[in-house]
Amino acid sequence: MFRFIVRRLLQMVVAFFGTTLIVYALMFAGQGDPIQALAGERPVTAAQRAYLTEKYHLDATGVGGFFYRYFDYISNLLRGDLGESLTGRSIGEILAAAWPVTIKLALIAIAVAVVFGVTAGVLAGIRRASIFDNATLLLTLLVLGIPTIVLAPLAQYFLGVKWQLFPATSGADPDFYALLLPGIVLGSLSLATALRLTRTSVAENLRADYVRTARSKGLPRRRVVSVHVLRNSLIPVITFLGVELGNLMSGAIITEGVFNIPGVGFNLFRGIRTEDGPLVVGIVSVLVVVYLVSNLVVDVLYAVLDPRIRYE
Amino acid sequence: MSDFETVAASEDQAARRGPSGEPGTPNRVGQPRKPRSLAGDAWRDLRRKPIFWISLVLVLVVTGMAVAPGLFTGNDPTDCVLSRQHAAPSGGALFGYDFQGCDTYARAVYGARASLLVGALSALLTGVIALVVGMLSGYFGGWVDAVLSRVIDIVLGIPLLLAAIVLLKRVSTDSATVRLGSVIFVLAVLGWTTAARVVRSSVITAREQDYVAAARMLGAGNGRIMWRHILPNALAPAIVVLTIALGSFIAAEATLSFLGIGLREPTISWGIDINNGRVHMRESATPLVVPSTFLALTVLAFIMLGDAIRDAFDPKLR
Secondary structure, three states, X not given: OHHHHHHHHHHHHHHHHHHHHHHHHHHHOOOOOHHHHHHOOOOOOHHHHHHHHHHHXXXXXXXXXXXXXXXXXXXXXXXXXXXXXXXXXXHHHHHHHHHXXXXXXXXXXXXXXXXXXXXXXXXXXXXXXXXXXXXXXXXXXXXXXXXXXXXXXXXXXXXXXXXXXXXXXXXXXXXXXHHHHHHHHHHHHHHHHHHHHHHHHHHHXXXXXXXXXXXXXXXXXXXXXXXXXXXXXXXXXXXXXXXXXXXXXXXOHHHHHHOOOOOHHHHHHHHHHOOOHHHHHHHHHHHHHHHHHHHHHHHHHHHHHOOOOOOO | OHHHHHHHHHHHXXXXXXXXXXXXXXXXXXXXXXXXXXXXXXXXXXXXXXXXXXXXXXXXXXXXXXXOHHHOOXXXXXXXXHHHOOOOOEOOEOOOEOOOOOEHHHHHHHHHHHHHHHHHHHHHHHHHHHHHHHHHHHHHOHHHHHHHHHHXXXXXXXXXXXXXXXXXXXXXXXXXXXXXXXXXXXXXXXXXXXXXXXXXXXXXXXXXXXXXXXXXXXXXXXXXXXXXXXXXXXXXXXXXHHHHHHHHHHHHHHHHHHHOOOOOOOOOOHHHHHHHHHHOOXXXXXXXXXXXXXXXXXXHHHHHHHHHHHHHHOHHHO
16 A cells, blocks of 8 residues: 555656646747746836846756756745746735635535435436436436536526526625535536446446345345445545546636636636736646646545555 | 357347247358347447437538538628627528627538537547557557556646647637647647547457467567557447547537637637627527537537447447
8 A cells, every 4th residue: 555655656746747847838938038028018128137037047048948947947836936927916825815716616516516416326326227317317418518618608697697596797705605506517517427427336336246245145225235335336436526626626717717706717717818827837737736636645545445456 | 259149149030030930940051140240239229229319410410510501591600780789580590690790590500610620630630649659558568558658647637628728828820720720739639548548448458369369370560460450449449439529629629719719700610609699698698599509419419429329339238
């Protein structure tokens, strides 16, 4: 187990450097004059230029210079210093303000997925090929197939504007009620996948030998399903939900944009629209770390949960 | 597998012969009945599924719209007159006019071309990358597999939408062809990993089969074994994954255009129209609802089609 975690950590380090390098290269390599980009339309004096060149090590050119600046950025990142956006605000501060909102939204989405998705998935898995099963399959297919850019504006229009069941947009400091509709929209995708995963693995495990053994020992059906089947069936679902939590922290650009929620995705999108390179790189690097760590936690959980999985 | 099929086929034959036949007579040697293949079984399964037919018809209709939009509407989608802003349906404009006074329905019909083009070409490119990477990684194993698998891990570790935004932000031109090409390229470069894993695992399974060992003993080289013996096994699962991917590429294109970094005017794209319709949804909702419906149905059709085919080919679900 210990060796597995160490190996997994090493893998994570490689993936971390790979992804940050790609993101960094894409944002900064081959750009025009970075100092002029920083200053915008205003003229730059020679003294300012010299100061910025010195500060950001812009005098080192070529591939070596690129890596020099990249490691500069990585070491700052590891120290928790994300730098400043082009508007002069500290990126750490922007994220600190945005994060609670995004986490709230992601938790609502995951709660929706767990409560409705897993429950319905277990029921559908037990009663395979019933009307309920086929209906949920069709419904999840619909949800999976409808892109967020369709779902979010339509939900906003019908539930928010036309029938006014929910607030159509949320303001600067959204409460639970304002986040509920976006949370449901965001969670519907995870709900559908969680439902299908649960259904498939419950249906598969019900046919497993150890379940037949449990049944022939005379255990009540309720115990067989809730202990023997569920414990094994939820493994892929937990993996998925863990990865999904990591995804939701970053994948909410559209939902946060449509419903005007001041979270991380919203800030990221604004950074991209205003060509704010440092803001984008800062947020994306943090999101990559979140994604990698959530993957690691999920893998370790996986090994703890399933006694059949032994990594050596 | 083959034993199983032969048994199933002969049972089928016995059943079909009915009471008048002579059960127990061996098959006539001159003209042996061909045992049903996996594909034949899958086809029998598919034929009875309404979802398969519905999605197939939808796919054909959308393809028709992309090839010959003039068959579906007589109006010109670029004929926009501001005096018709949000006007009611009239003269062939089934769903009225949008904020700019363009025919909402005509724009939705003409939007199919960009979507399908992006979806099909990125799926094709994805398929090529996935087949090459998955084949090399699965066939050679060892360090090649280790390196390529890490590459797949890393690319999987990049959220598709974020990376597509970062990449497309670098494309500053307004030329429609270049933008179309870069959207296709970006989606393929970021989207090949799942398909590559599928190919890799089916290659690993196929590599261990007896017929591959037989081919090697007969002196076949790596290239020939990969091309003639392993590729056909990896192709079917890859095609299923790619059909579903085609649907999600269409959705991704619309999302990027919605954000303003994918396709741009004057290219007609559902994503652009949804974004425009969203802004003015309080005045009139049809310019939002119509392209949304078109997009959702198209994406759904491809995903349902891929799903139905996959179910039919998965013997475990029978």
